[in-house]
Amino acid sequence: MKVSLIGYGKMGKEVDAAARAMGIEVCSIVDPAEGTHRVIDESSMRGADVAIDFTVPSAVLGNVKAVCSLRKDLVVATTGWLGSEKEVKRAVADAGTGMIHSSNFSVGVNIYLKIIEEAARLFDRAELYDVFGYELHHRQKVDSPSGTARSIAEIILANVERKKRAVFDAVDRKIEPDELHFASVRAGFIPGTHVVGFDSEADTVEISHVARNRRGFALGALMAARWVNGRKGVFTMNDFMQDYFQGVRG
Numbered sequence: 018m019k020v021s022l023i024g025y026g027k028m029g030k031e032v033d034a035a036a037r038a039m040g041i042e043v044c045s046i047v048d049p050a051e052g053t054h055r056v057i058d059e060s061s062m063r064g065a066d067v068a069i070d071f072t073v074p075s076a077v078l079g080n081v082k083a084v085c086s087l088r089k090d091l092v093v094a095t096t097g098w099l100g101s102e103k104e105v106k107r108a109v110a111d112a113g114t115g116m117i118h119s120s121n122f123s124v125g126v127n128i129y130l131k132i133i134e135e136a137a138r139l140f141d142r143a144e145l146y147d148v149f150g151y152e153l154h155h156r157q158k159v160d161s162p163s164g165t166a167r168s169i170a171e172i173i174l175a176n177v178e179r180k181k182r183a184v185f186d187a188v189d190r191k192i193e194p195d196e197l198h199f200a201s202v203r204a205g206f207i208p209g210t211h212v213v214g215f216d217s218e219a220d221t222v223e224i225s226h227v228a229r230n231r232r233g234f235a236l237g238a239l240m241a242a243r244w245v246n247g248r249k250g251v252f253t254m255n256d257f258m259q260d261y262f263q264g265v266r267g
């Protein structure tokens with residue numbers, strides 16, 4: 018499989034390095050400032066099986082349309098574009114190609130989410146335990162809570178009957194028993210830590226995922242590229258993970 022990288026910022030460069038380590042050929046790099054090409058066209062996509070987008074939210078719809086018009090499969094790892102989801106899905110359907118997207122391509126994080134789902138189901142029956150979460154990220158991060166924190170909160174709310182809504186912001190009152198408190202801390206250079214806790218009078222159970230660097234996202238995006246190569250339709254990491262757990266590799 019050959020890939021074209023769209024966007025050569027921090028993540029594009031990380032994917033480039035990870036591809037070399039995985040023996041995947043990067044046949045072109047599209048980026049306004051760096052890379053082998055400036056735009057997505059026949060020349061930049063020549064020979065590519067899958068294009069991997071790590072750019073900016075405002076570029077995603079145009080990139081998807083351009084890649085689809087050249088009948089290439091696609092990994093969209095850029096976050097914050099879901100307002101254009103309908104148009105993106107239409108472009109992929111019209112082209113008859115494949116696309117996979119996720120706000121977190123790390124296989125470790127996706128396994129962590131499965132563990133949280135199972136833990137939430139178990140603690141649903143253990144009413145003595147309250148549930149909480151927090152996440153830590155570097156001080157350059159522009160959003161809070163993280164997209165992964167939102168996904169974790171959704172999983173807990175779907176599986177713990179006594180929790181009805183998530184509260185991410187500061188509260189100037191007692192937290193209600195049916196509220197899930199999820200805090201965000203921004204400091205220093207922390208690549209990303211997520212913690213979910215279950216707390217009773219007697220003990221605390223904490224489950225954490227600690228990212229060491231960006232490599233996990235890059236490896237996951239490349240595995241997803243292998244998986245989506247030749248498929249038709251729009252997929253998410255949930256689809257990839259289902260096959261992954263059954264030993265089906267991309």
Ligand SMILES: NC(=O)c1ccc[n+]([C@@H]2O[C@H](COP(=O)([O-])OP(=O)(O)OC[C@H]3O[C@@H](n4cnc5c(N)ncnc54)[C@H](OP(=O)(O)O)[C@@H]3O)[C@@H](O)[C@H]2O)c1
Pocket residue numbers: 023024025026027028029047048049050071072073074076080093094095096097119120121122123234
């Ligand atoms: N899904 C995941 O697992 C995951 C993990 C990490 C990050 N992300 C997301 O991935 C995105 C990129 O992150 P990053 O840290 O690599 O950002 P970054 O360092 O800012 O890199 C983005 C790059 O894309 C370029 N670019 C902008 N528009 C483009 C276009 N139309 N075509 C080609 N290249 C274009 C930018 O060029 P200029 O600077 O010249 O504009 C820049 O070089 C963000 O949305 C981030 O949230 C997702």
